[in-house]
Amino acid sequence: MTVVRGIRGAITVERDEAEAIVVATKRLLREIVARNDIDLEEIASVLFSVTADLHAQFPARGARELGWAHVPMLHFTEVEVAGALPRCIRVLMHVNTERGQLEVRHVYLDGAVGLRPDLTQAPS
Numbered sequence: 001m002t003v004v005r006g007i008r009g010a011i012t013v014e015r016d017e018a019e020a021i022v023v024a025t026k027r028l029l030r031e032i033v034a035r036n037d038i039d040l041e042e043i044a045s046v047l048f049s050v051t052a053d054l055h056a057q058f059p060a061r062g063a064r065e066l067g068w069a070h071v072p073m074l075h076f077t078e079v080e081v082a083g084a085l086p087r088c089i090r091v092l093m094h095v096n097t098e099r100g101q102l103e104v105r106h107v108y109l110d111g112a113v114g115l116r117p118d119l120t121q122a123p124s
Contacts, residue, residue, distance in 0.1 A: 004044055005097050005104050007032055008119060010090040012111030018057035021050075025089055028109055032093060035105040043047030044094040045072040051088045052080050059089050088112055 004063040011028040013020040025048075032038070046068075060073040078090065088111070097104075106119040 001095050002098055004009075004094050005099060005101065007036060007093045007095055007104055007106060008091070008116065009093070009107040009109075010088055010112035010115055011109040012085065013054065013087050013089065016056045016087065018061075021054060021057040021059060021089065022062040022065065024110075024118050025059040025091075026066055028089065028091060029063055029066060029068075030105060031107045032091070032105075035098075035107055035117050036095070038095055038098070040068065040071070042096045043068070044096055045074075046094070047074050047076065047092040049076040049078045049090045051078045051084070051086055053086055054089065059091070061120075085111060085115065088115075089113065 009028050009032050011024045013024045046060070046063060050059065058075055060075065063071065063073060078084070078088070106116065108115055108119075
């Protein structure tokens with residue numbers, strides 16, 4: 001049975017520069033798609049959040065450059081919490097899939113790798 005599942009991911013960038021945000025977003029989205037064997041038509045929507053120190057470009061620009069012209073996307077600014085990871089792009093991708101929740105592969109790259117180790121490790 002096909003259901004909608006959320007797939008989480010995050011990546012950090014070195015600088016608040018448009019190209020860095022686009023390149024990182026594309027890398028993250030490609031990795032989520034590859035690890036979860038997702039076809040473009042299966043993507044229902046994508047929510048992006050960025051830390052307040054990133055404002056040079058919308059992450060969706062990277063998705064659009066991947067050809068995701070008809071995928072609904074929306075951006076948010078993360079809550080500013082003292083000591084939180086800086087320059088971070090987070091994603092919540094809603095996908096139509098037959099995978100169970102424990103089969104979904106969440107993706108955390110670069111500085112974001114330690115954000116949710118509970119989601120990135122295989123269940124025991």
